[in-house]
Amino acid sequence: MSSKTFLDAARALLGERGLTTDPDLVGPWLTDWRGRFTGRALALASPVSTAQVADLVKLCGEHGVPIVPQGGNSGMCGGATPDAGGEAILLSLRRMNTVRSLDAGAKRIVCEAGVILQTLHDTVAGTGLRFPLTLGGKGSATVGGLVSTNAGGTQVLRHGSMREQVLGLEAVLADGSIFTALVPLKKDNRGWDLKQLLIGSEGTLGIVTAATLRLVPEVAERVVIWAGVPSLEGARDLLLHCEDAAGPALEGFEVIAQSTLDDVVKHIPGARAPLAGRHAWHTLIELVADNAGAAALPQMAQAMLEDALGKGLLQDAVVAANETQAEAFWTLRDSIAPAEREKGPAVQHDISVAVEAMPRFVTTVVPVIERDWPGTEAVAFGHLGDGNVHFHVIAPPGVDPLAWHAGDGKAISAQVYDLVSQWGGSISAEHGIGQLKVGELGRLGDPVHLALLRQVKHALDPRGLLNPGKLVPPADTASHMLAPKAASL
Amino acid sequence: MSSKTFLDAARALLGERGLTTDPDLVGPWLTDWRGRFTGRALALASPVSTAQVADLVKLCGEHGVPIVPQGGNSGMCGGATPDAGGEAILLSLRRMNTVRSLDAGAKRIVCEAGVILQTLHDTVAGTGLRFPLTLGGKGSATVGGLVSTNAGGTQVLRHGSMREQVLGLEAVLADGSIFTALVPLKKDNRGWDLKQLLIGSEGTLGIVTAATLRLVPEVAERVVIWAGVPSLEGARDLLLHCEDAAGPALEGFEVIAQSTLDDVVKHIPGARAPLAGRHAWHTLIELVADNAGAAALPQMAQAMLEDALGKGLLQDAVVAANETQAEAFWTLRDSIAPAEREKGPAVQHDISVAVEAMPRFVTTVVPVIERDWPGTEAVAFGHLGDGNVHFHVIAPPGVDPLAWHAGDGKAISAQVYDLVSQWGGSISAEHGIGQLKVGELGRLGDPVHLALLRQVKHALDPRGLLNPGKLVPPADTASHMLAPKAASL
Known part of the structure; x- marks a missing residue:
């Protein structure tokens, strides 16, 4: 039995706690959190170190066993769920949950892949710093998953996606070698930036085992504003105005239609709309400042709003009077999805x-x-x-x-x-491709982009053992057109 | 004559102005600006459009002719100089010098590869915006070269290298296909970020033909400070203090030893040191603000300095009283290299x-x-x-x-x-590898990093026709160790 030989060898590498085939233990991780995808797996592997991951990947290579890496299993596109074949091993990074170092002076933290986002926030709290990325799944999403999917959230406007937070990276490649680039060099021009290949690659080019992440000064003051505008174009004009007036203090700018707001207010017991009147669109604006800018922030916000009102860029606005009201504004925004599900x-x-x-x-x-x-x-x-x-x-x-x-x-x-x-846009802004959208990417993707994805994938994982079936559309369709010319020489 | 057939075909593609073998016209571009490297070439090709570049690259593929892309020929590592073999074509992007669009509202500009950095600055002037990267060679350096070498400069501290300025990219790949990603999507998670492969790849993976670059608000106010500190560690402590106190206003922080400053003052007629006393190290600090922060800047700078003095983080400091004095401070910094050459x-x-x-x-x-x-x-x-x-x-x-x-x-x-x-550092922080450091990179590079560079290079340019001999160290030495395991399967 080839799979038994493999499992015995894997158990020898990882120990009893590191490898299980117990359906009660494996089962919960074979379905994504929204219940849209379910797969099967040979076993659940839970290594505790980068060396163990590397050894396991080498072993999988020897036995031709595909590997599906998984973090918090909170992805939106089935990227961490194995297929139904049952030949793959599910590689959980959750036991690799050590914060290796926190350097407040250098404003950075080195986390293993299994560190949960909420834990990261908690670890940084009290140092005068914060990690400037958060999202709904913070209680389960892991650093490895966030890096592998280039996660976004509500602070991208100011701070960028996960890509912008990653200063350094460690990953295990398809041949079991360990890519180490954890020491962040602010300037390094020894060729193209190799770590960019792993960010957003959903485990198809390597398995992220640790990352060095940047931290920013904690928020010392914030101003949360709810403003009504006559149209979505008007919301955009207001956004440009806020960018000019507030510069780097502008951290969030969200839009909600009146009809959506109506649904949300109906959905939340006791909730009411921030503004008395009705407006075609509503905007939720957040300005923040660290210690350096805290004193000037309220006045800047006031001037920004008065100027906007004078220029006719908004119809009405209210500034949250305190943290409770600020949170109430954000609760309206965060309740759009549940309110809609009710409909x-x-x-x-x-x-x-x-x-x-x-x-x-x-x-x-x-x-x-x-x-x-x-x-x-x-x-x-x-x-x-x-x-x-x-x-x-x-x-x-x-x-x-x-x-x-x-x-x-x-x-x-x-x-x-x-x-x-x-319109030249993207079918996945935040959530990735996974298995949910791989067909649509194959159908709609630019042929030159698809060819590049496939060339890099094939170069780094020639046997296709890393998270097969995810992200990279197979070349079957119209492959005569998409295959790189030079490859036939 | 294979080369005559190729040249005739290339001339037919590019026209008389687009292809020359005249030694008087080709010669100046066969030696880098510092005169350290000289090569030979079949001809100098000067296409005027992306389509012409693509057609030429296809033609080169058919004839097996290597291509050496070149912008302003102002690189530091011989990356744009062909080798002595004379079999390559020198592909100048300088005639592709159109600014395709400037969108002040969206704060971005689309430039062809041949646009000179100074022209870019001049084009943006008067729009209330600026391009936040500059360097000594701005009168000759081109957008294509800046992207291909991930150029740095004195504003990296605040604004990052060229990589951070590139919102979108267009390039011709080794098979002549055109990679188009000029429309900047702030969020796009359809896999890893393909354009990152071209930034800093020195023309070895593709030929950059155009880029969408970000612009930032112009400087409305600046404060330039010269401060003396007792040690380099002390300079670092002062830097951390300035980062905390000034936040995003801190745009430059340079260090100069007392002995170096002595040489510079001796070198410039009439120059004098900004501070009366002697200090082991000197720091040049620049704070800037756009309209949103201009009013508060001088006071913030004053508070930052008084606080630093109170904490013993500096021994003495002077704030430039006007633009003339500010420029004089920067002239001292910019004269280090010439002062040293005198020695x-x-x-x-x-x-x-x-x-x-x-x-x-x-x-x-x-x-x-x-x-x-x-x-x-x-x-x-x-x-x-x-x-x-x-x-x-x-x-x-x-x-x-x-x-x-x-x-x-x-x-x-x-x-x-x-x-x-x-020390885990980089042998090239800013200037790239080119041919100058390719041997040292091969000698000192991490084997896993080198293997990745080679795998991607081979995947995207399997025949090695794009800028051969640059950046990617050949695998000859110890290739049995470096070859990816899976490739032998």
């Missing part, structure tokens, strides 16, 4: 176009979808400042959820992805 | 270690070099805030320059690179 089934799209094109995209595409699919409601909300809007289409009332998802829902998604591609 | 031959090293390790590195390595090479003077200056110091070793008085460079100079450089590698 019935919906297809959700995490898309982006160029920042300046997003208002036109939304105002053009919403009526197209609602016209082509009578009874649906198309809703856009989210990170206008990043050109990234969560674009959801809610099913007509009374449909059968399963049938609708399999039929119209699927067709609507394809149409949304067609449209965003025509 | 005699020197070997120069553009190196980096982790930011916090740089003071210890300098204070450890300077005496080692001066002990091992009696009569030499080791001098470190530059971008302490980036962990990047220009480390120069001046020859003993009276040596024969040529003989010293070929003998002791070479041995000293090898020792410096050995030491910086032992």
